[in-house]
Amino acid sequence: METDVRNNPGLLKLDLYCKGARIDDSLMVKDEGGRPILRTRAGLGSGLEAILPDNLWTNIPTSEPFTKASPYVVRRREDGSIWIDRGKEPIAPIRLAPRPNWYDRKTSSGIQMSRVGTLQGTYLGVYPAKVCEYWLEKPAPTNCRFCSVGLNLGADDADEKKVQEVVEVACAAREQSDLTYIDFNTGHYEGETYLDILEPYIRAVKEATGCLIGVQTPPHADLTRYRDLKAMGVNRVSFCFEIFDPERFVEVCPGKAEAYGLDRYLAAVEHCATLASRNPFKFEPWVSNGEIIAGLEPYQSSIRAIEWITSVGAIPTVCVFRPLTGTDYSDVPPPSLEEMVPVFASLYEQCMRHGLPIGAAPNVNVSLVMLPWEARWLVSRKTRRRFRLKEARLALLRRVFARKFLADLRRHDEKRRAAAGVGTKAS
Ligand code: SF4
Structure with missing residues (x-):
């Protein structure tokens, strides 16, 4: 390297x-x-x-x-x-990264668009519902110790967003920022209502933009809901269990440990990976992600998490711990580069070894994490040579998928503009 x-x-x-x-x-x-x-x-x-x-x-x-x-x-x-x-x-x-012109525009309800959704890299991140309820628990919050959501919502991010507001922001980002992917994110809500909350947003935004859609919520007890999400047009589901070591998981994520437990997260990652098509000639954009934070447990444990996630056919998302101001872990030092290199090298190697479709979505550049495909920079030339054929196969898959998906997206844009034009004339 x-x-x-x-x-x-x-x-x-x-x-x-x-x-x-x-x-x-x-x-x-x-x-x-x-x-x-x-x-x-x-x-x-x-x-x-x-x-x-x-x-x-x-x-x-x-x-x-x-x-x-x-x-x-x-x-x-x-x-x-x-x-x-x-x-x-x-x-x-x-x-x-260019500041999108639409950030300063207002939705028809008068909210600044950057308070509804923001670009993280080139995709749109939306946290549409109220604050995660771990932050509201009495007598003391049980939020994940690294998290700052309870400090942020209502500050730079509006606290609850209407479906129409999110649709307007997604359309603006599609028109002006060449958006291809939208990621919906919620925290924990009593009664497992997070998927019920998200579904109207997903349907409306998919219909309006045709973009790829991702969902990140706690793992729902009824796993059949994920087949329904896929049928609705969701392309990625992501489960943030953060920590693979069971004891450390309880310390870092007390709310998640009490409400769901690590095993339920892992079962959801595994189940959703089985929903991918087994037909090698029919590539459908569907991935199951297990998300972890490297730097809050021994790096060997993060590597074990990557090995487990890829072994069940899911793709790891690996964040590097950042001690955010105001959080419970604001004084915990970030990890060293020396510990992180083997973690990310393993991320690339394991994804390639299991033939996972990494980097397949066009125009999705992610700023918050290092993607498995980007982690190829962290392995030896020998390792790259070992995966040369698999890389070539991936490159072909990317080209074929991008051509079809972008053509579909352009047809969708034309329909939307035509419908908006008819609407304008009628009014
Ligand atoms: S589940 Fe944890 S990380 Fe997610 S919003 Fe709630 S406290 Fe933050």
């Missing part, structure tokens, strides 16, 4: 998650057309949205105290270019 971050953008992306960066006074992010630094979702979007070499989108921690000790600085040069430097040493030119 190339160990010089100047020549390895994957390693740089990972190192920036671990160390963060400082923003030099020479860079005024908003004036440069960059995205505002927002605290949305579980808080991972708290940093600078940027694009590294090799088109690696990332969210660089810049607000938390640990970033003050980072050797990395983001600077604007006199010629207008923006660089990541290590001290005074130039490391890599970067681009700021």
